[in-house]
Amino acid sequence: MAKSYGRCVTCESCGSDDGKTTEVRRVYVTPEAWDSEGSVTPVAETEQWCDACVLHYPHQSVEEAEGQSADA
Numbered sequence: 605m606a607k608s609y610g611r612c613v614t615c616e617s618c619g620s621d622d623g624k625t626t627e628v629r630r631v632y633v634t635p636e637a638w639d640s641e642g643s644v645t646p647v648a649e650t651e652q653w654c655d656a657c658v659l660h661y662p663h664q665s666v667e668e669a670e671g672q673s674a675d676a
């Protein structure tokens with residue numbers, strides 16, 4: 605296991621070190637239930653994800669989120 609942390613390109617979700625990662629916020633999705641509505645909660649901290657995780661898991665793009673406020 606790699607001990608280095610920081611500038612490496614290891615995916616923080618699955619541990620793959622394919623090479624390219626994207627900065628995202630993980631999003632916790634609570635499924636709808638009979639007594640409650642579903643909810644989607646992005647976490648505050650960002651993570652580096654590989655393409656596969658970006659494709660398959662719920663997340664919020666950091667670039668998109670920041671672009672919204674800067675857009676004018």
Ligand SMILES: [Zn+2]
Pocket residue numbers: 615616617618619620653654655656657658
């Ligand atoms: Zn991954």
